[in-house]
Amino acid sequence: MKYEFSARAHTLLSSPLLSIRTQTRRSTLISLAEELPAEELFPLSLLAETASTVISADASALQYGDPEGYGPLRDWLTGDWLKGKGVAAPEGGVLLTTGSQQAIDLLSRVYIDPGDRVLVENPTSPGFLQALRMQGAVIIPVQGDRDGLLPDHLRTQIRQHRPKMLFATPSYTNPSGILWSLERRKEVLELCIQNNVLIVEDDSYGDLHFQKAGPGGSPAVRYPSLYALENVSQGGHVLYIGSFSKTVAPALRTGWAAGSRELIGMMTAAKQMADWQSSSLNQRLLHHLLDVTAFDLREHIAVLNREYNTRLKLMAELLKRPAWKNSDYALPEGGMFLWVSLPEGLDAMTLLKASLAKGVAFLPGQLCSVNGGGNRIRLNFSHPGRDELLLGMNLMSEAVTEFTARS
Helix, strand or coil, X not given: CCCCCCCCCHHHHCCHHHHHHHHCCCCCCEECCCCCCCHHHCCHHHHHHHHHHHHHHCHHHHCCCCCCCCHHHHHHHHHXXXXXXXXXXXXXXXXXXXXXXXXXXHHHHHHCCCCCEEEEECCCCHXXXXXXXXXXXXXXXXXXXXXXXXXXXHHHHHHHHCCCEEXXXXXXXXXXXXXXXHHHHXXXXXXXXXXXXXXXXXXXXXXXXXXXXXXXXXXXXXXXXXXXXXXXXXXXXEEEEEECCCXXXXXXXXXXXXXXXXXXXXXXXXXHHHCCCCCHHHHHHHHHHHHCCCCCHHHHHHHHHHHHHHHHHHHHHHCCCHHHCCCECCCCCECCEEEEECCCCCCHHHHHHHHHHHCEECEEHHHHCCCCCCCEEEEECCCCCHHHHHHHHHHHXXXXXXHHHHC
């Protein structure tokens, strides 16, 4: 049979991102490409104990649940955890999702029509770009610097394009690792409120913050989210999304969206059509781990941050080798990625082919960019262990050296 797929469906199959993810599943390949945490730091013993307890205690753990998600986990989330971030979600204003990516997908379905304008940081999350393209959105990049989006350029893009939405990651932007300043957060929020632009704020990386360099180190600066800065009872211009994938375990597939009751209600209706609910069993496991066992999420995140900081510094040291002469990057204070500008004349896709042949993968900058990005690469430092990271960077250095020798 000859299948007649929708025009937008072909954007999925033609995406290099699909090919890269398929290749990184090879057990012999070292991946610096994906958004993965360190699996050796998963709380395995506590999760095994939790799974046994939850399944044996109540058969309803294996039954269908509510589309909004497991009530006790939503209560835990909106209690001390989000309140500790200054986030006060209204009653009925939280939806548990299958990771933060589903929150993005559900919102795109109910809020974006083909041809609608959406503003994004440039570069930004490749998963978000995919979701928008699938909906037929017109994606408009907004310029930024190390403090975040530039208000003057944002104002210009709003006036010119009349967008419906802005997608942003103010705390350790994927892939650049930028932490927006407090002043910039307030300016962007005010501009979007004035122009009735919905902000989708992804805070999936916000807890992964490192220490600044210096004697003894000092804690990285923490700023309130855009959601916390707005009085939600007076507007609801921000949808706040996050995930436990980066801090506990991705396979639990539990993320969330917090916002106005009207917005969450529409997303919940779309979720019922998509999959009815995210795994009730996974949500019960996660709730038991967080609320009943001796597991301390804040302490666990502190362990992650210390280890990720070490791996980031190792990667930065390896980028000082001669092969990377004239490359450039800004050391982030958090997140999972290093955003590297390649030496002059070196193309990211060309380097990827050479690197894959040697057994190492990274993400080319084009996949994180609305336009351009051909001279940039995204390197993940959180997933590979130190030895694997060292080998992977050595193999990439060989590929860079061979390319420059031919040029």
